[in-house]
Amino acid sequence: MGIFVILFPILVSMNFPSSEASAERKPDRVGLLPLGEISSELLTWLGAELEKRLYVQVEVLPASSLPESAYNPQRKQYYSSIILDKIRNLHPWNYDKVLIIVDVDLFVPSLNFVFGEAESPGKMAIISLTRLRQEFYGLPGNELLFRERVLKEALHELGHTYGMQHSKNPDCVMYFSNSLADTDRKRADFSQCQDVLKGLEKIIRR
Numbered sequence: 001m002g003i004f005v006i007l008f009p010i011l012v013s014m015n016f017p018s019s020e021a022s023a024e025r026k027p028d029r030v031g032l033l034p035l036g037e038i039s040s041e042l043l044t045w046l047g048a049e050l051e052k053r054l055y056v057q058v059e060v061l062p063a064s065s066l067p068e069s070a071y072n073p074q075r076k077q078y079y080s081s082i083i084l085d086k087i088r089n090l091h092p093w094n095y096d097k098v099l100i101i102v103d104v105d106l107f108v109p110s111l112n113f114v115f116g117e118a119e120s121p122g123k124m125a126i127i128s129l130t131r132l133r134q135e136f137y138g139l140p141g142n143e144l145l146f147r148e149r150v151l152k153e154a155l156h157e158l159g160h161t162y163g164m165q166h167s168k169n170p171d172c173v174m175y176f177s178n179s180l181a182d183t184d185r186k187r188a189d190f191s192q193c194q195d196v197l198k199g200l201e202k203i204i205r206r
């Protein structure tokens with residue numbers, strides 16, 4: 001009788017790893033593409049933080065230059081949709097997602113400015129660092145707050161590339177940020193985003 005007592009746990013422990021392995025899939029590959037001069041330390045940090053929250057593997061790509069055709073001299077801003085178009089057509093991007101990081105002010109014609117833009121669903125997204133710094137508003141710098149905002153904007157735009165829409169919950173990172181007060185209220189993860197996940201739970205790390 002003793003042999004059954006020993007065998008049973010062995011069979012159970014052999015079963016679990018194999019069923020987990022069959023459900024295992026490769027994480028999506030995300031390329032972080034700086035246009036212009038962006039701190040490589042910030043990019044490395046952002047990549048690691050994204051990997052903690054999304055089921056992705058992030059690579060920081062060599063910096064490229066901003067497409068000057070996106071610049072609007074009247075507005076002194078860059079048209080984010082033109083940057084997305086230009087960069088999309090530049091390379092056969094071998095990534096599931098490409099997140100462009102710029103440090104210039106972005107706009108789309110219907111809005112005074114945008115923090116970022118994304119194809120939804122799609123591959124390409126862009127965020128701007130410019131308006132995420134306290135200094136932009138004449139306030140003393142706050143590196144911790146700045147980084148939190150960068151992470152939230154990056155998660156938000158990547159969420160759009162997975163087809164997520166805007167959440168109705170102000171705590172969810174997919175809530176639309178009309179101002180930085182909205183951004184600062186949100187959590188830097190998808191834990192409050194049940195209304196927009198809709199089957200996308202598999203891309204979230206918990």
Ligand SMILES: [Zn+2]
Binds near residue numbers: 166176
């Ligand atoms: Zn959005």
